Amino acid sequence: MTALTSHLKLLEAESIHIFREAAAQFRSPVLLYSIGKDSTVLLHLARKAFWPAKPPFPLLHIDTTWKFHDMIAFRDRTVRDLGLDLIVHTNHEGLARGINPFDHPPSVYTNIMKTQGLRQALDAGGFDAAFGGARRDEEASRAKERVFSFRAAGHRWEPRRQRPEMWTLLNGRLGKGETVRIFPLSNWTEGDVWRYIAQEKLDVVPLYFAAMRKVVERDGQLIMVDDDRMQFLPGEQPVMRKVRFRTLGCWPLTAAIASDAADLDAIIEETLKAKVSERAGRLIDHDQAGAMEMKKREGYF
């Protein structure tokens, strides 16, 4: 056994411990399933934590209606194959107001379709705890987050009032109006996630692997044309390019990268040598400085 596989074993055990602590302490948890690689690992760990029983909570997907078609197909297949319970929620108010990622700034679109949508779904389900696949290596404000991340009424994150978290003791006692977000992958890196997917032979959305895809180049970013809702700028022509995605979100807001990495080994190689951080491909995070922290204060994951 090499040093690295044994470090994945440590990370796996840590995550399973977190899942079990949460299931034991909260009345009604839910797993926020966003279909990407992190959710894939999260779900796999949840299955391990409660095996041979099924995870004692449903999955929740916030469908903005702008997820890649491949993602939705993958989601439905996963849920069917594993016999899991999935809740899909869309912010219909936002949809009725015609909010979309082409005509509205990314921050407005994200706030209404993702953050508000999530808050609606959590409130409607009466969930007191929600698991998410966020990692601390993703972004500076994430690096400060606890494993049990308490949210005041209205799902607000108050970074100055985070609960101390000592050793492996996770205190899940809620105060009045509080809910909690739980991050079992806190100490995983992007490289760990891919190595674990390879080691455990997990299936992921095919968009992660390089293939010829229809894209336009816009402000130096490669935007994939996923369906005919694409709004082209004057003079823009879609071209076929060999691309893949490092991170998956709403399609016009998540840029692809030019890559030849068509299998897991190639992806791991590329990730470990990456010269650009993962979220650089997420247009929503660049809107303003401290963008992620702002979103989290509003109740985003």
Place this chain on the structure above:
Amino acid sequence: MRLAALSEDVLTKVLPVPATHTGAMVKLLTCGSVDDGKSTLIGRLLWDSSAVTQDQQAAVLHASHNRAVNGERIDFSLLLDGLQAEREQGITIDIAWRYFETPNRRFVIIDAPGHEQYTRNMATGASHADIAILLVDARHGAKRQTRRHAAICDLVGIKKVVLAVNKMDLIGWSEPHFRTIEEEFRKLALSFGFTEIVTIPVAALTGDNVARRSSTMAWYDGPTLLDYLEEVEPRAEPLDAPFRMPVQLVLRASGDFRGYAGTVTSGTIRPGDRIVDARSGLGTTVRRIATMDGDLASAGKGDAVTLVLDTDLDISRGAVLSEVPRRPINADVLEARLVWLDETSFDPEMGYLLRTATDLTPVTSMSVQALIDFESLAATPAHACAVNDIADCRILLGRSTALDLFRDLPATGNFVLVSAIDGATVAGGVITWAQSGAPSVGDNVFVLDRALLARGLCSDLGDSPTDRAEFHRRAQEAAILLRSVGVPVLVEI
């Protein structure tokens, strides 16, 4: 239960385990006072070990230019300050977690705030670390804050510390100066239980002795910081520590499956081994160690497993499964050293709960006995404690729970104290002494109530906060004395 016997037994068998197993991931705590250069040091470590991506580099170069704090120099600290409030004030208020790896090792950096008012965050960070890097400014040496940090590292169980003496450039790279700081620190560290102390002269700004050996300090022949981190053995585990597994939950599934899920916190377990539930004293045999990847032939410290037992013990979350000979203490009175984390001070009349590995036990009464003085590092008698204090206290529980002494088995010997009102984590501590309660409590429970105490033992006490604290302390001591001679007691005040 004979505690001393267990301690000696465990301590004499502490041997390092091969690096391939525990050395795969090393968690480092970094702490120092504001402006000692901690952010610069970590930024330098990440930068020089190529853990910084191009877009992060560009952002840092851009921002360094805007602030122009170091003239033309790169401000490495910009890599670290994550929250808006921190960027605005230029201070670090919460722990930040960073990750990097070398070909041999995966590192987790737990970056703790330097400022005194955020000591609670520092304690949180320290509890997760294997090794602490304490940073001091070469011009000032160890300060009160260094002593506080060392005391917290010691409290949470860190055994290995690196003293990084930073800004050596500002004292002319002077060896005698460095040696004085080193000696002073080693002297103050005698108060603690550290097993390994390494002192390294560095300059974070220029990178001397961080990842690159300093040519200006040729007199120094020890390892660079990165060399040391690559070599150090993070956790020395007792080779034959007693088996413990706190039960997190009971899993039931079709086909009559019933298993106890939990993480092994010490020792090893195999199918066929006899185990006992520490609280009830009931024993049985392990039939299977079940996981989704198949049954295991054995499980050891850190493994998250599910145990299927030969006979059902009818236990639930909070129970601690143990080997038969060396069991946990089934305690209802304990002494502990803790760090107070909450803005609201300790109040003997408040309701608290003791959160151990997986159990949550009501605290009947609690009293502070002493506070650690950060100048002398001695314990001085006290009855109150407030945020950032380290205190020795006595806790009487409403019922017994299975636990160990922290120095023997840290994972079943630590706890956090939870407010019964709002759920806040008000303190974190380690168990230094514990005692099993009276034999099984029958119908004749003796109730020590307020009126009874006020009539006699506490008749001299008034209503001041000090007197009220003293009232609780006497009630508690009376209960402990009665219990130790076998009288079941309930304190109701």
